[in-house]
Amino acid sequence: MNRVPRAFGAVAALRRLYRLLLRAHPEPVRREYAEELWETVRALEEDVTRTNAPRPLTRFWLREVIALLGSAVRAHVDLRRRDGRLDLRTRSVARDGASRPTSAGRPGPASVTRETAQRLLRDVRHAVRLLFRRPSYAILTVLTLALGIGANTAIFSVIDGVLLEVFPGLDGSRLVHVWERNLAQGGDRWELAPADFEDYRNRTDVVERNARAPLAHAPIDAGTQDVIRGRVRVSQRETAVEPTWLADDRFVVAKRVRITLAALAAIGGSVAIPAASRLDHRRRRRARLS
């Protein structure tokens, strides 16, 4: 008779679980194999105990419990299949003849599906067994995956915020980049000087009063009003406006741009966003999500 080694904690719990799983087997299987299984596993435990290392014993019982769980499930499935209660292939044949072999002698679709499921189950069991066999490798794999997924999430968050997400607080349909076209000197894309922009804003109705251009290269944030007024001629993506007060053949050309940080960076500009606008943006976003 095997000597029962003293066990505490995880080992004792796993040992009890093993006994419970023995009882979970179908009655005919239990009657024939339960005592033999118990004798065998205790003999194997004795071998492991001789190494005087507590961790291998825990690992040993963990592996045994998992395997016995699989054994119990298989025993029930086999018993039902034998009783005709779980013969998927037979049912399928009775229903539509789907699993009959083909004329070429190959197995039918139901048989192939069953075989695929069995192969998948075998692969999963093999993978789990490998993970338990080399726990350090398993931990390393999990950490690598966690790090990889975390790093990808972080990178995407930055790309989404900087390049993809619409800049908060601004309406893209109202953002324009303003140039001057100087017909007298032949220039087609003259950057608008801040002083000129101030003139446009203060002395004409071409630019709204509350339009802002913090830098000469920056797009104009029009706030809640349209930027451009007056007679508008549309040419492709450009909106040309001809102010009436200019006598030296200068007029304003505006081009609609998408408001992203990338767009701002491309034209060398920057926009200071009022805190209130950011809050509004978040509220709108929450409302969309809900």
Place this chain on the structure above:
Amino acid sequence: MRQPERQPDEFLPLTHLTYHVLLVLHGTQLHGYRIIKEIARRTEGRMEPETGTLYTAIRRMKDEGLIETAEPDESATDTRRGHSYRLTPLGRAVLRAETERLVRLLEVAGEKRVLGRRQAMGTSS
């Protein structure tokens, strides 16, 4: 309940575990513990089936008629309790058929020099 007698070729290819069990039972009778230990010894510890896995295989192999329960061997020095198992004639035929299949595979591998110089030296000696 035994299933109708099947031809050895119908069992092929065998799973790794089934082949090892048939192999260690060839010419002898062993109980579960010794089967596990023998498989571990022959594979140099690379394969040591758990009890649940082994007895699932044993149950199926018994149902398929590949092995059977043996009478206790009075001359055996190992007096552990539990059934001993041995091959049936069908089990021996299946073991032989699978071994022939593997040998044919090895011959193909040898022709293709899969193991290179080492295999060439092994086959020539």
